[in-house]
Amino acid sequence: MIHVDAPRARRALLAALVAASVAVPVSGAARPGAVPAPVPVPLPALRAAPEVLAGRYAAARSGILAAERAADRHGDRWRAAMLRAMADPARRFLSFDGRDGGRAVEVFGDLPSAGRIAVVVPGSDTNLDKYGLLRGGSLRLLGELGDRSAVIAWLGYRTPATVSLSALTSGLAERGARDLRAFVRELRAARPGARISLLCHSYGGAVCGLAAPGLDVSAVVLVGSPGVTVDHAAELRTRATVWAGRGAGDWIARVPHVRIGLPSGVLGFGADPVSPGFGARVFPAGGGGHSDYLRAGSLPLRNIARIVSGLPPVRAVDGA
Structure with a gap:
C-alpha cells in the first residue's frame, strides 16, 4: 500500500469521498436494484458440448422471462422491455439473475469452436437497465476479432454507482473477483485449448486485479482503469501478460492513483496502470474518452482485438 505524504492527492480523494457521500441518497434511490x-x-455445469450449452441457454432464458414478468407486475416498463429483448431465443446467456440491479453473462460468437475468447468485465454503473452498452461493445469486439472467436459479456457482479462510496473502495470488487475466478475456471475446463483474455474496463480492472493470481488466462487488458489494488503488475501473481491503455480524453486520468488507509477501510486502488512504474505493457488507446474503448473503427478496439488474438498492438488504425 502507498502511504501517502502528498497532501494534494489525499485532499483530492477525500473530496471525491465527500461528493460521493452527498450523492448517495439521490443515486441510491434510483438504483435499478x-x-x-x-x-x-x-444451471447445469458449463460444458462446450452443443447440447449442454443449449440446456444452459434455455435455463437462463427461463430466468429472464420470469424476471420480465416480475418487472411487468412491478410496473417497470423499461426493465420489462429490456428483459423481453434479452429473452430473444437467438440470444445465448450462460447465466442470469435479475435481482439487485442484475447479473447476466452472454455469449457472442460460437463458443464450442472458438480458439480465442475475450471475457469483458465492465465497470461501475453497468446493470440491466444499461446492459445495451455492454452488449454493443462486445458485438463490436467480436466483429473485429473475426472467425473462430467468442466474446463473453460478464456482468457477473454488482457494480457500484459511479458517484458513490463503493466506487472508491474494493469491497464490491472483492466479491466480483471471487465469482469471476469461478467462472473463468469453469470456462477453462470447458475450452481447455482456447486462448482466454480478460478485458477489464474502469472499476472492472479492480475486479480483474483481485481475480488474477493463478488464473489460467493469456492476457489481462486494463482500459480506463483507476488501479487494480496493487502497486506493480508483478503483485498480480499471474503468468498472463498484463496490458494497459488509456484514451487521451479519459477523465479517469484525473483520479488520484493512491491507496489511503483509514480506520473504516482503504480508499483508492493503487498505482496508475499506464504509468511506467506499474510494469504493464502500455498500448496506444487513441484520443477517446472513458466509454470509447470499443467504439467502432477506433484504435483501442483494433488493438484490444489484436492483443486478444496474441498479436502486437499498432500505433494507428489503417487509413488514419
Whole structure:
C-alpha cells in the first residue's frame, strides 16, 4: 500500500469521498436494484458440448422471462422491455439473475469452436437497465476479432454507482473477483485449448486485479482503469501478460492513483496502470474518452482485438 505524504492527492480523494457521500441518497434511490426479480433457477455445469450449452441457454432464458414478468407486475416498463429483448431465443446467456440491479453473462460468437475468447468485465454503473452498452461493445469486439472467436459479456457482479462510496473502495470488487475466478475456471475446463483474455474496463480492472493470481488466462487488458489494488503488475501473481491503455480524453486520468488507509477501510486502488512504474505493457488507446474503448473503427478496439488474438498492438488504425 502507498502511504501517502502528498497532501494534494489525499485532499483530492477525500473530496471525491465527500461528493460521493452527498450523492448517495439521490443515486441510491434510483438504483435499478429496486425492481424485484425471482431467485434464479439452478444451471447445469458449463460444458462446450452443443447440447449442454443449449440446456444452459434455455435455463437462463427461463430466468429472464420470469424476471420480465416480475418487472411487468412491478410496473417497470423499461426493465420489462429490456428483459423481453434479452429473452430473444437467438440470444445465448450462460447465466442470469435479475435481482439487485442484475447479473447476466452472454455469449457472442460460437463458443464450442472458438480458439480465442475475450471475457469483458465492465465497470461501475453497468446493470440491466444499461446492459445495451455492454452488449454493443462486445458485438463490436467480436466483429473485429473475426472467425473462430467468442466474446463473453460478464456482468457477473454488482457494480457500484459511479458517484458513490463503493466506487472508491474494493469491497464490491472483492466479491466480483471471487465469482469471476469461478467462472473463468469453469470456462477453462470447458475450452481447455482456447486462448482466454480478460478485458477489464474502469472499476472492472479492480475486479480483474483481485481475480488474477493463478488464473489460467493469456492476457489481462486494463482500459480506463483507476488501479487494480496493487502497486506493480508483478503483485498480480499471474503468468498472463498484463496490458494497459488509456484514451487521451479519459477523465479517469484525473483520479488520484493512491491507496489511503483509514480506520473504516482503504480508499483508492493503487498505482496508475499506464504509468511506467506499474510494469504493464502500455498500448496506444487513441484520443477517446472513458466509454470509447470499443467504439467502432477506433484504435483501442483494433488493438484490444489484436492483443486478444496474441498479436502486437499498432500505433494507428489503417487509413488514419
